Amino acid sequence: MKFPKINFDNLKNEGTESVTAQERRKFLKLGLAVAGVYAGGKILSLTSIVGTAHASGGGVDLVKRYPYNPHYSMVIRQSLCIDCEKCVDACKSTNHVPDDGYRTRILTKKYSGTLDKQVEFIPVLCNHCNNAPCVRACPTRATYKDPVTGIVRMESKKCIGCKTCMLACPYDARYFSVERRAVDKCDFCWEERLSKGETQTGCSSACPTGARTFGNLTDPDNIVYKLVHQLEEQVWVLRPADDTKPNIFYMKGNMRSVDNILNEQKFKFSAPQKS
Amino acid sequence: MAGRMVDISKRWGFHGVEALKNASPGYKMLMGLFALLALAGVAVGFQGMFVGYHHVYGVTRQISWGLLISTYIFCVVTSTGLCIISSIGHVFGGEAFMPIAKRAVFMSIMFMFGGFCIIFFDIENPFRMAIWNVFSPNFVSNMWWMGTLYGMYLVFMIIEYFFLLEQNHSLSRLMGFFGLVVGIAAHSNLGAVFGMLHGRPFWYGPYLPIYFIFSAAMSGGCAILFFTTLGWRINPEIMNQRMERAVKAVTQVTIFLISVIIFFTIWKIITGMVSEGKQLVIMSFLTGDYSINFWVFEVFLGMFLPLYLLIRSRGNNFNLILTATGLMMIGIFFMRYDIVIPGQMESVYHSLGVVEEANLLTYTPSFHEIMVSLFGIGVIGLAYFAGEKMLNGHQLEKHEIVPEGGYICPGCGAIHFMEEGETEEDAMKRHHRIW
Ligand code: SF4
Ligand code: SF4
Ligand code: SF4
Numbered sequence: 001m002k003f004p005k006i007n008f009d010n011l012k013n014e015g016t017e018s019v020t021a022q023e024r025r026k027f028l029k030l031g032l033a034v035a036g037v038y039a040g041g042k043i044l045s046l047t048s049i050v051g052t053a054h055a056s057g058g059g060v061d062l063v064k065r066y067p068y069n070p071h072y073s074m075v076i077r078q079s080l081c082i083d084c085e086k087c088v089d090a091c092k093s094t095n096h097v098p099d100d101g102y103r104t105r106i107l108t109k110k111y112s113g114t115l116d117k118q119v120e121f122i123p124v125l126c127n128h129c130n131n132a133p134c135v136r137a138c139p140t141r142a143t144y145k146d147p148v149t150g151i152v153r154m155e156s157k158k159c160i161g162c163k164t165c166m167l168a169c170p171y172d173a174r175y176f177s178v179e180r181r182a183v184d185k186c187d188f189c190w191e192e193r194l195s196k197g198e199t200q201t202g203c204s205s206a207c208p209t210g211a212r213t214f215g216n217l218t219d220p221d222n223i224v225y226k227l228v229h230q231l232e233e234q235v236w237v238l239r240p241a242d243d244t245k246p247n248i249f250y251m252k253g254n255m256r257s258v259d260n261i262l263n264e265q266k267f268k269f270s271a272p273q274k275s
Numbered sequence: 276m277a278g279r280m281v282d283i284s285k286r287w288g289f290h291g292v293e294a295l296k297n298a299s300p301g302y303k304m305l306m307g308l309f310a311l312l313a314l315a316g317v318a319v320g321f322q323g324m325f326v327g328y329h330h331v332y333g334v335t336r337q338i339s340w341g342l343l344i345s346t347y348i349f350c351v352v353t354s355t356g357l358c359i360i361s362s363i364g365h366v367f368g369g370e371a372f373m374p375i376a377k378r379a380v381f382m383s384i385m386f387m388f389g390g391f392c393i394i395f396f397d398i399e400n401p402f403r404m405a406i407w408n409v410f411s412p413n414f415v416s417n418m419w420w421m422g423t424l425y426g427m428y429l430v431f432m433i434i435e436y437f438f439l440l441e442q443n444h445s446l447s448r449l450m451g452f453f454g455l456v457v458g459i460a461a462h463s464n465l466g467a468v469f470g471m472l473h474g475r476p477f478w479y480g481p482y483l484p485i486y487f488i489f490s491a492a493m494s495g496g497c498a499i500l501f502f503t504t505l506g507w508r509i510n511p512e513i514m515n516q517r518m519e520r521a522v523k524a525v526t527q528v529t530i531f532l533i534s535v536i537i538f539f540t541i542w543k544i545i546t547g548m549v550s551e552g553k554q555l556v557i558m559s560f561l562t563g564d565y566s567i568n569f570w571v572f573e574v575f576l577g578m579f580l581p582l583y584l585l586i587r588s589r590g591n592n593f594n595l596i597l598t599a600t601g602l603m604m605i606g607i608f609f610m611r612y613d614i615v616i617p618g619q620m621e622s623v624y625h626s627l628g629v630v631e632e633a634n635l636l637t638y639t640p641s642f643h644e645i646m647v648s649l650f651g652i653g654v655i656g657l658a659y660f661a662g663e664k665m666l667n668g669h670q671l672e673k674h675e676i677v678p679e680g681g682y683i684c685p686g687c688g689a690i691h692f693m694e695e696g697e698t699e700e701d702a703m704k705r706h707h708r709i710w
Contacts, residue, residue, distance in 0.1 A: 100329070101336070107629040122629065133473050139419035140407035158407045161399020163339040164418045170474025172623050175336045178327055181400060238627070242473040 067130060068150035070216035072188050074125070074204065075227040075235075077253020080211035081106065081121040087203035087212060094192050094202035101175040103186040104203055123212060125203070126173035126186035127238070127246030128152045137168035142182065150247065151190050156182035170242045188214070211253070227251065294664040302509070302660070309656035316650025320396040323643040328399065333641040338619045342640035343397040345612040346648040348465070350390030350655070351425065352487065352611065355462040356495020357383035358432065358455055359488075360525060365439070366451040371524035374517045378506065378662075378669040379499050380436045380451075385658040386498075387429050393651035417468040424461030431457055462487055469618065476552025477618040486539050493536050494607050496529030497581070501600035502659060504593045509663050514593075523590030529600075533582045540578070552626075556617045559635060565617060568609050577606020 083106050091103050104125035111118055132152050134143050142158035143165055145151075159182035166174045166183065177184035188194060189201040204214035215224035228235055228249055237246045298306075323331040334341040361379030364372025395401050404422065413419050431454035438447035466484030473479060503522055507514050547557035560569040584599035622632035640648075662669070681693075693702040 107624060107627065107631050109627070109629050122627065124624070136413075136415050137418060137472070139413055139416045139422060140404075141411045141413045142407070158403065158411055159400065160404040160407060162404075162418055163399075164416075164468070166336065166339045167475065167619065168472050170623050172337060176329070176339070176399060178329055239474065239623070244473070 066218045068146075068148065069218050070149060071218045071247070072128065072149050072151060072194075073215065073217040073224050073228075073247045073249065074188075074201075075213045075215075075224045075249045075251065075253075076123050077211050077213065077227075078120060078122060078250055079252045079254040080209040081123055082209060082211075083108070083121040084208065086206045086208060087123065090202040090206035091186070091189075094189060095187075096179070097184070098177060098179055101177055101184065103173070103184070122250075123203075124171060124173075124238070125248065126152060126169075127171050127244065127248045128186075128188065130245035130247065131243060133168040133170065133242070133244060134165035134174065137164045139164070143185075146190075149188075149190070149194075151188050152185070153187050153190060154182060154185060156180050156184075159183055170239050170244060171246075217247070224249075227253070291665060295661065298664055302664075306657060306660045309653045309660065311653075312649045313653030313657055316646045316648070316653055317392075319643055319646035320650055323647070324396065328396075328643075331641060331643040333639050333644055335636075335638070337622055337636050338616065338638040340615055340619065341638055342612070342644040342648055343393055345615040346608075346651055347390045347393045347397065348615060349608050349611040350386045350393065350651060351462070351465065352491045353494045353498050353607075354383045354386035354390065355428075355458045356491040356493065357386065357498055358428075358451075358458045358495070359492045360495040360499055360528065362451055362455045363528070364521075366448055366455055369524075371520050374521040375499050375503060375525060377436075377439055377666075378502060379495075380432060380439060381662055381666070381669060382498065382502055382655075382659065384429065384432050384436060385655050385662075387425065387432065388658075389651040389655040391429075392654050393647060396647045396650070417464055417471055420464045421461065421468055424457055424464060428454060428457045428461050459488060462491055469614070474623050475618050476550065477547075477556050477621070478614075482543065483614070486543075489532065489535050489539065490610070493529065493532035496525055496532055497600045497603045497607065499525050500529060500585075500596050501604055504597040504600070505659075506663050506669070507593055508597065509660075513669070519591060522593070522596065526585055526588065526590035526596060530582060530585050533578055533585075537578050537582075540574070552621070555621055555625075555635060559617065559620065560613070564635075564637070565613060568613050572606050572609035573613055575606070576602045577610050578603075581606070 085106060088102060088104055088106065091097060092099075095103060097103055104123060107122040107124055109120045109122060111120070128151055130145075130150065132143075132145055135141075135145050135152060138144075139162065140158045140160055142155050142160070144153060144155065146153055161176060161182065163176060163183070166176070174183050174185045176182075189198070189203075193201060199215075201212075201214045204212040213223050213227060215222040217224055217228065219225055220229075233251050233253070235249050235251045237249060239246075295303075295306075328334075332341065332343075357379045361372065361376045361383070363369040364374075365376040398404060408419065408422055412423075431450055435447050435450035435454050438444075438450055441447075463484040466487035469475070469478035470480055470483040500522065503513075503518070503525075544557055544560070547553035559565045581599040581603035584595055588595040588599065590596075616638055619638075620635045622636055624632040625635075693699065
């Protein structure tokens, strides 16, 4: 596996002392090859990991491969979201989501005393956790992790409607759908789009700013790979302490560095399907 | 047919429907009331099922377990508790506890059944459950184990009850032992259903599985006292010296268990206050929306008042015990409610600091949920009152359950054991010096 334009050996060690061995292990266990993510609340950057690996003579084993192929993932560039909710509408119409339910929503975070912006919008959806609490909780295996794509899907006919999974999910990603007589959730549009040959989800293709970028994390040419495997900007996941190993990554996404990484791809609208 | 009825009546202490007919008008009215509750509840439940639960239940996407799960838990906790406390006697040979066994096991089965009645209307596709629990089991799911273990528990308890009626002492003891083991597994696993949800800090951790067992034992003690003293009000003849001694023993155990639960509760509050994920919820217990539930029902009615009254009763003032445990049953119900609902009050996105989830979520039980809960309670109440009459106050008619080497003391009615070379009289003297 090749990393794009990053020469690891020339990177500076950013002070590995501040990061405990346990945190490093946790970070590696997140199922990531390399990324600067929040793990247990602390920011861990690639530099620290590589530095340690070298210092200890390669004793730390980086997870070299992602567990699924294609490993579907979404990177959300938070600063680009303008709360137009086109994704929410697209999701509803694509997946026949009833009015009283939703598979994805936009949360609002307000700041006071800041100079640049007072509000930020955070799209949330199912994280397709590698270590999915909903899958463990379901008594009848009605919800399961697809062994190929890693998408957490539903087999509606097996759902008894006990709602344990709704409580087990730390991302409020599930609701009971009366129409389906089963719990419903985001399936990365597998049934309606991906399985029919499309490469983008309803929400990501509807997003006018490129805040939602969907793709394959195992493909170094893919946009989500590029966004996750870069150093300049922090990438994080929601609720890392729950150890669910999520596959939705968040970043601010408005820095020039990202623009550089994406090369010819435009800053504002990334046209993700072109990647 | 008639011949067999007589036979069963003799062996099982079965008084048949006749006994119900002979009951006083007041008693019949009381039974009618519970029957009405059950019927109304089941009717409302089916109506809700027909129009769709999402229209009629108060549960939401984020608070998806409501009053029904709380009442279900109340029922199964009580059921397990009855099994635990009664097993001290008829499984482990704690002589003083023996006379309560029949009523306790009977009520344990009924509470479990009542719980299942309620859960039937909570689960959206109960019929699928029967199929897929078997054909697509998930062995790492606590929910799967809950259904399976409680199912097994119910079967063991029913077999045990049969052998109790048959007075097949050794087999009832064996089944009682299996029932207890499975019951404890099922019940601590129920705690784990909550305790193993990572995203719910109020529940997460080993506290709930452990707490559930002790709390069940407390509920069991309370329920035995309540139903026995109520049975005594219905038919004073059920009290004899053995039973009085049993009530006293159960009172002592219950007092001890209330103290244990007080201890649990104190530490839950104190540790919760310094935990980021629990603090908000704990504060809502102490001073917020749940303060009445907590202070009035859970703490006062559920623990302190019964503790005081039970100590004052000295285990032989049955009226006082009846009042104390009656109030305590109400308090215990709120204890269950206060586990289920508050655990979901804090949205998973609250800690993200977003506007949408800045406040605690709220839940109010709907009419349908209340009625379905009353369906379960009605069934249990009906079974109890019918049982007291038809099963002759759960007394044994012919033989007593007497363990090997024991005999029934003609003086006090308790089971005594003779030592080598002792006469019955010596044994009685020896026993009564101690007791
Ligand atoms: S509600 Fe359905 S999918 Fe969720 S845990 Fe229960 S059976 Fe499984
Ligand atoms: S986000 Fe929730 S629904 Fe999605 S995989 Fe994780 S636990 Fe399951
Ligand atoms: S990936 Fe598809 S199902 Fe999931 S939130 Fe987006 S549009 Fe909805």
